[in-house]
Amino acid sequence: MADRPYIVGNWKMNGTRAMLSEARAIDRTSQRVMKVEVALAPPFTLIHAVHREVEQIGVGAQDVSPGADGAHTGDISASMAADAGAKFAILGHSERRQDHGETNALIKSKVESAIEAGMRVILCCGETEETRDEGKAESFVARQLKSSLPETLDNADEVLTIAYEPIWAIGTGRTPTVDDIGAMHRSIKALLVDLYGEEMADQVRILYGGSVNADNAKELLAADEVGGALVGGASLTAESFLGIVLAAAELQDQ
Numbered sequence: 001m002a003d004r005p006y007i008v009g010n011w012k013m014n015g016t017r018a019m020l021s022e023a024r025a026i027d028r029t030s031q032r033v034m035k036v037e038v039a040l041a042p043p044f045t046l047i048h049a050v051h052r053e054v055e056q057i058g059v060g061a062q063d064v065s066p067g068a069d070g071a072h073t074g075d076i077s078a079s080m081a082a083d084a085g086a087k088f089a090i091l092g093h094s095e096r097r098q099d100h101g102e103t104n105a106l107i108k109s110k111v112e113s114a115i116e117a118g119m120r121v122i123l124c125c126g127e128t129e130e131t132r133d134e135g136k137a138e139s140f141v142a143r144q145l146k147s148s149l150p151e152t153l154d155n156a157d158e159v160l161t162i163a164y165e166p167i168w169a170i171g172t173g174r175t176p177t178v179d180d181i182g183a184m185h186r187s188i189k190a191l192l193v194d195l196y197g198e199e200m201a202d203q204v205r206i207l208y209g210g211s212v213n214a215d216n217a218k219e220l221l222a223a224d225e226v227g228g229a230l231v232g233g234a235s236l237t238a239e240s241f242l243g244i245v246l247a248a249a250e251l252q253d254q
């Protein structure tokens with residue numbers, strides 16, 4: 001449901017079965033916070049286990065490979081991730097772009113494969129500090145999105161979420177101003193209207209990601225057109241992640 005804030009924890013390359021207790025605790029509290037949609041993206045090795053442990057929250061993958069199953073050693077297709085219990089896939093994260101040289105064209109083929117497998121896509125975008133300093137952040141992000149979004153979209157709220165994550169804010173404790181976040185989210189929204197029309201664009205939540213924690217969540221989530229948060233470091237313990245979930249719930253009450 002696009003009108004609920006969407007709070008997604010990305011565990012990145014962290015987590016062994018010892019962390020299942022954190023997922024259980026997140027799930028238990030989330031059952032009482034129905035006005036917020038909560039989800040976790042553990043590493044592939046834990047997707048099935050987390051899926052079996054939780055009742056309320058969504059479980060997703062941090063990536064999928066494009067194309068159909070076949071002879072691709074080490075790869076995991078969207079249909080395999082979905083079979084393990086993943087309902088969504090985070091695609092185009094800047095860490096994958098940097099560490100694995102992912103291009104917008106490759107990301108687009110991953111987006112298409114994930115949607116075909118029935119998953120929701122959380123498509124990440126975001127600029128470097130240099131690009132922002134040059135005043136080119138919005139045009140850079142628009143280019144990333146235009147080159148990696150599908151041509152057409154049906155059931156947008158079930159299929160697509162965008163996550164704006166300025167690279168310089170990831171894991172650094174630094175965040176853009178609320179005005180800068182609002183301006184970027186408005187620009188992304190305008191692009192979605194352009195590509196898919198207003199009705200479809202209204203259904204796509206645009207998350208903010210980059211050093212979100214329980215202390216700054218309320219302020220960041222209140223920015224214009226922010227429909228939730230993609231959380232890295234602060235999603236690794238139930239205590240810190242639930243602080244963000246509860247902040248989102250409080251904001252809904254205001």
Ligand SMILES: O=C[C@H](O)COP(=O)(O)O
Nearest residue numbers: 010170171210211232233
């Ligand atoms: O996917 C999550 C983002 O990269 C944000 O990570 P962070 O919350 O550790 O800054």
